[in-house]
Amino acid sequence: MGLEEKLPSGFLLTTVEQAAGWVRKSSVFPATFGLACCAIEMMTTGAGRYDLARFGMEVFRGSPRQADLMIVAGRVSQKMAPVLRQVYDQMPNPKWVISMGVCASSGGMFNNYAIVQGVDHIVPVDIYLPGCPPRPEMLMDSILKLHQKIQETKLGVNQRQAAREAEEAALKALPTIEMKGLLR
């Protein structure tokens, strides 16, 4: 968001990317976005036994302005969706979203009038975490995977290049309904 985005591509940018990725991944501040059952498991992850502090993440921020990770923990109702989007918009860049649990990821078993069928309808999601609710170990695993993703984040021209490639790949990808074979 600052100077690092303006660097020309090449050796310097790659080095800055690595440094920025390392710094960013080591101090992720999650925003509290507990909604339902998953929120209890999210709190458990922060508490004694699972101890998220080991990954430099025990400080859950009350204010979205101080947070860069939103863990959407639970089912998102139609009434909550605008609130969620507003909280997301209030977070400063760079920001990431973990969709915790099946309800946040796809609506899960609540395929009905009240629940948004996947939080990716309203915010971009970086990690989908299955489970109902996912165990704290699973949440930690997803967080570590997100750390890895943050470490590999590109900057500036490299980022735009990566975004273009990702979009092209997505356009070429076969839709799920047209895939053949076993359900896996």
Added chain:
Amino acid sequence: MSEQDDPNAPGQNVPAQRDDTGDLIATRRGMFGAAGGGDTSGYGGLVRTVRLPGASSRPYGGWFDEVADELEGALEEQGLVPATVIDKTVVDRDELTFHIEREYLPVVARTLRDDPALRFELCTGVSAVHFPDDKGRELHAVYHLRSLTHNRLIRVEVSAPDADPHIPSVVDVYPTNDWHEREAYDFFGLVFDGHPALTRIMMPDDWQGFPQRKDYPLGGIPVEYKGAQIPAPDQRRSYS
């Protein structure tokens, strides 16, 4: 061969009804939920009626008689005719239900709460039920009243037609029903006259329709898998 054994006698080839008495709330046809000629099961002509337990006659048993006597007596004291107030009394599964004509609901609720022999102090809210085929009484509001003094639980049921979904509010008798009535309004469109602020409570304020009525679809979306699509739960074939 007696008529009982004749397999071709009318009514012999259908499953026995559990109960032929009671209130008819719906009539079902077929068996596997298939409509429009897709039923190859041979059960397409099956007609089944759905009946809720009907009115009971005295004695109701246990303390039920005492409560019914006290309620009828207290209503008479107020110059009301119990037969016009209480539509019917149902005893089913060890539970006592008074079906009340809706315009008398507040006076009945107040009597049930204040009469020393009744004393139903705690109302556990209202639960609405939608019976689209129960013509003229489509919407039911069910109240469960608990007496801490006498340690009893009764049920009071009122109904309203879809065309005129109004029921008097009992918030001034049981303030706890404030949110419960708003919830019933939100989900069923039951208008509780006299409620201090009857607004939506669960759904967003600008929501269209009343989502838990039977004529409101579940609203699910089909789910895609590899090479297949599973329709939403309410769009699937089901056992009727």
Added chain:
Amino acid sequence: MTPSPSPAEASAAPGPRETTEGAVYTVTGGDWDEIATAAAASDDERLIVNMGPQHPSTHGVLRLILEIDGETVTEARCGIGYLHTGIEKNLEYRTWTQGTTFVTRMDYLTPFFNETAYCLAVEKLLGITDQVPDRATVIRVMLMELNRLSSHLVAIATGGMELGATTIMIYGFRDRELVLDLYELITGLRMNHAYIRPGGLAQDLPPGAVDQVRAFVKKMRKNLPEYDKLASGNPVFKGRMEGIGHLDLAGCLATGATGPILRAAGLPHDLRKTQPYCGYETYDFEVPTADTCDAYGRFLIRLEEMRQSLRIVEQCLDRLEPGPVMVADKKIAWPAQLALGPDGLGNSLDHIKKIMGTSMEALIHHFKLVTEGFRVPPGQAYAAVESPKGELGVHAVSDGGTRPYRVHFRDPSFTNLQAMAAMCEGGQVADVIVAVASIDPVMGGVDR
């Protein structure tokens, strides 16, 4: 990349909006200096503060609309529905047995109470209340009392956290983990179990469960006094809790508040004693009460109830007799006992061998029962249990089909939360948090 103002910031300009009630300032974040200047410019000291629906010290997605005059709350309102899930409607499209999977997710801190209340209602509709085996009932009681522990532990933990007492939160979650270990051993899941089914239980206790529960009770006996040492006599804790969230008996009955709130007003009303279900009349336990009508009294009651729950759990362990855990009626009980496969899940291989190899009728029966479910005679039933939060009632209506016609949950959190206004109005803003925490609403139960 040029930073563009987010929609929230763009709309945060605190210009007054003229309404029939005077100038209204809508604040969604932004520059507080401007807001303060604008508020000072008007003579009106009245401020309306929106807390939530996303706020770290509210219980879940609860929105509080507070009208404050200085530090004093003059009017308090709740905005709920932010977690409305439509579970009651979803139930109508699943079989009666599948219903437990949904109801367990209503109040996600008291899953066993939801399941038991629902199953008691279904059993009443089926008329098989007396046929539920003793062992199933004892295990139900044991799980419910363990659940009371875990629910109260979260109530105390999060209540402490909202006061800023983080240590209590760590203690509470530490002990809750011990209970969750038992759940996982018995049901296979930490939360959302669907273990209690109409007619009995999904399966029997695994080997070693009784010993583990005994060890837990012993450990918990040691851990519970720590809360007393840490909080009960703590002057800061007492200073924040005593006299806060006052609601007397008349207020409780008017607002329909039950559970610890009602018992803190001095009335020993507990459905386990007054309207016993699941054989509670045969257990030896006491119903704690307080006469303080405040948050501190509710805290003490929760602590004492945990001790009583441990007593009940011990009695359950003593009276566990070998036997079936499902009704004998094969039209209701699912045919297969689950067996653990190499993947951690699975059906009994013996059963599969039987239905696939030798008995066509058993296969048909299995298929019909699992896909279609059992039919429940038409009628309605109300079953209530004493959940950690109060009276949890289930109103179930059947039309004679294999799926519920209508199931309504009278959730204690929903009803108790109505008392929030009575508890908070006239008090300080900071005490709103304490009052709400002492109600212990779980939004999953409130909104369903």
